[in-house]
Amino acid sequence: RGRVWSPKNYDKKAHGLVPLHRALAKSYNLATVHLGLALGVRNVVSLLHSLGVQRELSPLPSLLLGAVSLSPLEVAQFYQVFAAAGFRSPLRAIREIVDAQGQPLQRYPLEVAQVAEPGPVYLLDRNLVEVMHAGTGRGIRRYLPESLEVAGKTGTTDELRDSWFAGFSGDWLAVAWVGRDDNKPAGLTGSSGALVLWGRVMKALKPQPLGLLSPEDIVYIWVDPQTGYLSADYCEGAIAMPFIRGSEPQLRSDCLGEERPGGSFFERLFD
Incomplete structure (x- = not known):
């Protein structure tokens, strides 16, 4: 209708070019919007429908950036696909009906259907683990030990109206939402509201670690984390991605042109 939409990051700052894994971990809105526009909004909608969202979008x-009304059950449905390596199984409130004797x-x-390729889902899941280690979900360590690998994502709407958290362990998936029924601000971010509830629930359930297994195509x-260029284990700050x-x-980082400690260029070449 001719109106301009100007999204901003939650901290009101622009962070320039950032790797996608860091953008998701830190919940950078601008990077998310640029990615979504490059992929095509209609393609994103189509994917959401294939993941199990049934309502019109x-x-x-x-x-x-999540400006769509979904229930916690609907959010749990498409996160179930992430937790199941790309396979969708419709969520049900009733598993079976039994008689008085329990029969x-x-x-x-x-009903199980593969709706996403395992490779991309694995990359996303690894990123959701990073959210919990070094991103907006790191507060989970008040409830779960550092050694327990879990994946998840916080969500916060404008004016702190809604606080969301969705995540999963090796054996449990849960979605938490905190908000007011009159749509007034709840005053909570995803980290300060929904994550707290999720963490308390998971602590009581004593979940198993996620233990992601990488597909064959990974x-x-x-x-080099600063440039994204090829590096090596002996290069300062290098990380395995x-x-x-x-x-x-x-593209190769500058480090690959330097001598490896304890070896010449030719030794590295034949190594």
Whole structure:
């Protein structure tokens, strides 16, 4: 309708060019919008529907930051796909009906369909683990030990009206929402509201660690975290990052042109 939409990051700052994994971990809105527009909003809507969202969605850019009304059950449905390596199984409130002796009278069949490729889902899940280690979900360590690997994502709407958290362990998936029924600000971010509830629930459930298994098309490559260029384990600050085979960075960091400690260039070449 001719109105201008000007999204901003939560901290009101622009962070320039950032790697996608860091943008998601830190909940940078501008990076998310740029990515969504590059992919195409209609393609994002189509993917959401394939992940299990059934209601009609308007293909507006604001959808890329979650400006769409979904229930916690609907959010749990598409996070279930992330937790199941790309396989969707419709969530049900009733598993079976039994008689007075506990014998099943009727069972609801398990419907499973692969709706996303395991490789991209693995990359996303690794990123959701990073959210919990170094991003907006790091407050979970008040409830769960550092060694327990879990994945999740915080969500905060404008004026702190809604506080969201969705996440999963190796055996549990849960979604928490905190808000007011009159749509007034609740005054809570995803970290200060929904994450607290999620953490308390998970602590009581004593969950199993996530233990992600990388698909065959995933390779780990040493990269320079500042540039994203190819690096090596002996380079200062280098980190091993997962890539879908064939999508590894081609540009080499300056470190690869330097002598390896304890070896010459030719020794490294033949090594």
